[in-house]
Amino acid sequence: MAPKWWHDAVVYQVYPRSFCDSNNDGMGDLRGIISKLDYLKTLGVNVVWLSPVYKSPMDDNGYDISDYQDIAPEFGTMADMDELLEKAKQRDIRIIMDLVVNHTSDEHPWFKEARKSKDNPYRDYYIWRKPNADGSVPDEMGSVFGGSAWEFDEQTGEYYFHIFSKRQPDLNWENPKVQEEVHKMMNWWIDKGIGGFRLDVIDLIGKEIDNKITGNGPRLHPLIQQMNRATFGNKDVLTVGETWDATPEIAKLYSNPEREEFSMVFQFEHISLTWKNGDKWTPIPLDLPALKRVLTKWQVELADEGWNSLFWNNHDLPRIVSKYGCEGQYRVESAKMLATTLHMMKGTPYVYQGEEIGMTNVAFDSIEDYRDIETLNFYKERTANGVSPDAMLAAVHENSRDNGRTPMPWDSSDNGGFSAVQPWISTNPNYPQINVAQALEDKDSVFYHYQKLIALRKSMPVIVYGDFQPVFEEHEKVFGYLRCDDAQRLLVLSNFSGEAVDIDMPAHLCGVEVEPVIHNYEAHTYLPTQVTLKPYESFAVLLPA
Missing domain, CATH: 2.60.40.1180 (Golgi alpha-mannosidase II)
Structure with a gap:
């Protein structure tokens, strides 16, 4: 395999609303990220994956985009974005954008037009079906966030399809105009100087609704190859697709350079081992031999025909030290152990904000303290169907997406130094003990262990x-x-x-x-x-x- 710059790179994921609040409105922003670039440079990372900062009504914390070429006011302005790109470049850090093209927000101009009438030029940008004869939903397909995947539109008398929230209508990738619009937008960002894309739930764009196929549809790889040719294929950028159901054989289709698709994909087989029968809300203990088999399989199978992404955490997952390590007595030791285990493997490592200081899960006392739409929907649905509130809250404590979304604790001051006001979601109560300032002062901290691992990857080709x-x-x-x-x-x-x-x-x-x-x-x-x-x-x- 021909060497690429991202082979020895280490990526740091920033979840903007929880990273650093520069204007004290309780929400992180672009200027907050700019203020911490030197911290990231000290850590040693050379790529920042930025979770969505596009204009959005924030029904799903920015993964519901209403304007791909504008910045959400909560995060700043396009001028702030341009400054981030420039100042990151000065520190040899590339910015990769989190891009959601399976769906848009229901406030996107395309969808506003699409629901005006059945013959609107934008109608076919989305997926519509007539009600059954009795007025019921077209089929029984369910949403990932709970409930039906179909939402009735009163104005036109038809249902639109949404794999996620009803405020996230799915785009119709069979429409060439959708493909052209998305490719044009991607090139606009590439021309701005970004270092690549993380493509959210990209394995869903080849869906065939009438055949009940959502992930890995037959049209998926032709669509990605077309995207490659039209946008990033001849650019020196990193592309990583989020592919929940990928197997090693499927991952080779995405990441084998000869196929001209992506640099790599995220697969989640090692993450879902503690989900009973694939249900994250029914957690079970880790079976280490099973984890070893999964990680070994991916290392061996992709050795010569693709490239691995290496990660324990992201904005959708609980903190790994709480899941596979020990968040109590051996928090520091187990955080370092997990880091070494992962970073010595073959692939591109991803560090999620706070992972480098050993942040833990949070156990809020009440469901009212949570903000994640998936968590709230499933808590309501499961408790209504007989699961006890205590049992469901215990599952939330273990696997809620909000575990990774509590504000980054920069020091031991109020709110962990994230903001001078109450954050959009409460800070983990252990921030006085687990924060960046404390980690930087302790030469034996988790931070310096990550710093060394990152430096070793750049100096040892065997890794x-x-x-x-x-x-x-x-x-x-x-x-x-x-x-x-x-x-x-x-x-x-x-x-x-x-x-x-x-x-x-x-x-x-x-x-x-x-x-x-x-x-x-x-x-x-x-x-x-x-x-x-x-x-x-x-x-x-x-x-x-």
């Missing part, structure tokens, strides 16, 4: 391009693997438990002097026949060639 070889594959508590190229062999071992674990080292890996690369306890310089890993201990060492 970027080396082969992946699992070890201790069936161990119940330890995740281990080798990264190897023609020059180096790197061994990574991680204890995923809160107990000390003795492991018998294979003969070809023990009895040797080793070079420590990174560790969260003391450095290992020699590997005996039996190694004792402390609770959540993790280390990487270079083995003799």
Whole structure:
């Protein structure tokens, strides 16, 4: 595979409304991001993925776009956006935009026109169906956010389709005019100097509603290839598609360079392992051997025919230290362990804001304290159908999207230094103990561990391009693997438990002097026949060639 600049890059996701509030209105903004660019430069990242800042009524926190070429007033102005691009460029940081083209807001001018009449020129920009003979919905397809995927429009007497909120009508990608409009808009942003796109739920644009197909429809890849040719294909940018149902075989279709689609995709198989039967609101404990099988599968299958994205967290997910680590006694150790486990793999790592300081889930006392539309809808729906409020609130504490959306705590002052006023969603109560200022002062903090991991990726080709070889594959508590190229062999071992674990080292890996690369306890310089890993201990060492 030909080297690309994003192969050794590390991406930092900013959720703008929760990152930094510059004008004290309780909501983060573009100028707040600008003020923290030096912090991101210190961390070492060279790409920022910006969650949507487009004009929007904010029904789904900006993932419902009403104008693709304007900025939401809550976040600032287009002049602020231009300044962010320029000042990030001065620090060798590229900005990738979060782009939602499966659907728009119901306040987008296209949809306002579409619902005026059945013969409006914009009618076919969206998906409409007549009611059944008895006036009922066209079919039983459900929305991801709960309820029916069909909403009746009184003015024209037909239903429109929405996979998400009823205020997020789906675009009709079978209409060439929709394709042309989206491509034109994407080129406008590329010409502004952005570093690429993260394409939200892009696997849904090839849907065939009448055949009950939403994800991975037969027209999906031709549409993406057409997008590639019309927009970013000949540009040196990073593109990553959000693809919830992707398998390694499907991911190869997206990310094999010969197919001319995307740089990489996000897949979520490793995230949904703690969802019983795929239901995030019925959480179950992590099965480590299952996690190892999933991550190993993706490392091996995409080794030569695609490229992996590496992530534990994002704006839709709970905090990983609370899910796969220990948010209490071993928070720092387990946060470092999870970071090492992920960042030593092959692929492009993504760091979600606050992950680098070991932020945890939040457990608000009342559902009234939550803001996420998905969380609120499902709480209402499940409790109405017999789930106890306490059980549902416990599931919310574990898996609500708001776990990742509490304000970034910059220091121990009121509201964590995020804002001088009450934020749009309350700050995690543990901000006096977990904040950026504290992390920067402590040379042994999670922050500096991430900083070192990021620097290692940029200095060690074996981390970027080396082969992946699992070890201790069936161990119940330890995740281990080798990264190897023609020059180096790197061994990574991680204890995923809160107990000390003795492991018998294979003969070809023990009895040797080793070079420590990174560790969260003391450095290992020699590997005996039996190694004792402390609770959540993790280390990487270079083995003799």
